[in-house]
Amino acid sequence: MLQAVLLDVDFTLFRPGPELGPQGYARIGARHGLTLDTERYEAARLAAIAELQLHPELVHDTELWVRFTESIVVGMGGDPVLSRSCAVELVREWERHENFFLYDDTLPTLAELRRHGLRIGLVSNGQRDLEEFARHHSLDVDVCVGSLSHGHVKPHRSIFEAALTALEAGPGDAAMVGDSFADDIAGARALGMRAILLDRDGLHVDEPDRIDTLLALPAALGLMPS
Missing domain, CATH: 1.10.150 (DNA polymerase; domain 1)
Structure with a gap:
């Protein structure tokens, strides 16, 4: 589950x-x-x-x-x-x-994931303090694992493992969602996770497990609509 x-x-x-x-x-x-x-x-x-x-x-x-x-x-x-x-x-x-702005589909999707009782983690490469970033934007998430503090960047397996450990979930109990096939999708799948490509610009139409808006994520995960 x-x-x-x-x-x-x-x-x-x-x-x-x-x-x-x-x-x-x-x-x-x-x-x-x-x-x-x-x-x-x-x-x-x-x-x-x-x-x-x-x-x-x-x-x-x-x-x-x-x-x-x-x-x-x-x-x-x-x-x-x-x-x-x-x-x-x-x-x-x-x-x-x-210097960053939420996509319109972000908050509704996070709220829907919460409605289904799911734990939520952020996993990101980059120079920012990810926990401070999440607080600044008032994101309702449980765990933040940024490469700056973690020490490795995606697709290194340890960055995904750190998030899963903090969420008390195994690879088979979690899904990864991101826009980079190499970093997010391939990295998560190598660990045995399901991974869904967010393809906002329609560049990977042949990818079987893809969505073009976060609003499609709950259905892609098999969650019942509200």
Whole structure:
């Protein structure tokens, strides 16, 4: 019987605000003497993702996120010498709780999971203090496991295991929901959990266990409607 649900955070429950998008990059870049082309942001971001090399043992590495952001800045036309300091400031912006906004389907879905008596955990990679983040946004969750405090990033099995242990649930008693196939879905399935891909942009229509809105999650989990 399902006892718990683990949820990713960024692009699953929350969307980043304008300070973390192309216009924000351009504004912060200007403070560092850079003229960044906002039209090049998306291509630069995708290129940085393609080049991203995680720690071989999936250890949380702050420097990795700085280099990743620096690659985006350079891809937007930033001078390689000046882009480092800009990237450091941008990474700090990703740590600020007020720079994130809930998707409209987040709170109704969390409330429905609670109505069915399920325990809820957040599992996230990134630089922020996840427990403080959840409190800042008044999220009704039981457990927060962020890679900053845990020490490993998804898809390392230990980050999922830590959340399950705190929720007193086994892999067969829980489901994982997230937007990243590599981090969330493959990582959870390797542990023996059911995993549901949240595909808001319709990029993985052939994935059998997928939803395109969190509002579809209760039905996907087999929960009876209210």
